[in-house]
Amino acid sequence: MTTTSNNLETQLTELQSIASEEINAADSLEQLESLRVGYLGKKGKVSKILGGMGKLDPSDRPKVGKLANEVKTALETALSQKKEQLQQTAIAARLASETLDVTMPAVVVPQGRRHPLNSTIDRILDIFVGLGYTVATGPEIETDYYNFEALNTPADHPARDMQDTFYLPGDRLLRTHTSSVQIRYMEQQQPPIRVVAPGRVYRRDTVDATHSAVFHQIELLAVDEGLTFTDLKGTIREFVRQIFGDVDIRFRPSYFPFTEPSAEVDVKWKGDWLEVLGCGTVDPNVLEAVGYDSERYTGFAAGFGVERFAMVLHQMDDIRRLYNSDLRFLNQFN
Structure with missing residues (x-):
């Protein structure tokens, strides 16, 4: 073609x-x-x-x-x-x-708030960090050695009855205080030290309006050359002033196996004396247990329950309110 x-x-x-x-x-x-x-x-x-x-x-x-x-x-x-x-x-x-329909009702997500226990812990830690302390933490499942033995509380010591706890297999237990954190910290650090240890602790306590088998504790420890009970009192007074304001304070003789001498601290709150913490100078046996020279170094320690402080600061009537997750109660706290 x-x-x-x-x-x-x-x-x-x-x-x-x-x-x-x-x-x-x-x-x-x-x-x-x-x-x-x-x-x-x-x-x-x-x-x-x-x-x-x-x-x-x-x-x-x-x-x-x-x-x-x-x-x-x-x-x-x-x-x-x-x-x-x-x-x-x-x-x-x-x-x-x-496209978003801006005329539709929004899905409202309620704004979260810090739990009163957390806010109380943060407030207390801020005070001690401002005083030069380092925050340290440790395991909640402890050995008998760190929870009792190293703290001058041998197996036959009657003070163990005050801190009966929950025991686990293999010589382990749920810690009764955060003092065990102090022992672990001292084993890794040489003086001078300033440490504050917050955390959850456990004791076989009957639950009521002021007691719980699980609660939170904060303990502080200072070890250095020449520390005395006077240094302890000055530290406690400054802490109480910052947390409660200008209130009367008194020290009463007491007993703890890991401090000597020991004292309870009360503050005048709403017309009554209120016990807020225990304290004392570190027993030389505790310093020797971690390898410190007790002839050269001295120290002081103090400990208290966070729930007690939260209840006082927020005027709560029952410790169980802190654990029930009731939003009607928790929404009160900003």
Whole structure:
């Protein structure tokens, strides 16, 4: 079959018409790209038609070439416009799916608050850190050695009856105080030291309005050359001033197996004397247990229950309110 300019022109015109319809009918960018390659690619339909120009009379080639360029330009324009249209449609669909209806009621997530126990612990630790103390923590499951023996409380010591606890297999137990943290800390550090140890402790106590088998305690320890009971009193007075304000304070003689002499500390609160903590100078046996020279170093220690402080500061009537997770109660605290 002889190739003539009329044949090629007809093919180009028909191809433009068919391609334009297919481009307009395309409903995705992927389909549109497939049409572009199929018509305008190196092996596309336009290129195949132009392959027959070599058989044309030289005088006919410019006219067919001009028509071919017009067809390519028209198809490129159609492809570009359709591409923009499909992109805009996709963007509009995405915006519609992600639009927030600001007139709808919001899902309200209540603002959290610190638990009164946590806020009391943070407040107390801030005071002691300001006095130069380092915060230390330790395991709640302890050995008999760290909980009793190293604290001058051997197995037959009657003071153990005051701190009866929950025993576990393998000579382990739930710690009765955070004094065990002090022993562990002293084993790793040399004097001078200033350390405060917060944490949860356990005792076999009957639960009532003022007692719990699980409670929180904070203990402090200072060891250095030349520390005396006077240094202890000054530290306690400053702590009480910062936590309770300017209140009367008194020291009463007491007994603890790991301090000698020992004392209970009371503050005048709302007209009555209120016991708030126990303290004393560190017994030399405790210093010797961790390898300190008790002839060279002395120290003092103090400990108290966080729940007692929280109850006094917030005027609570029952310690169990701190553990019941009652939002009506907890929402009172900012």
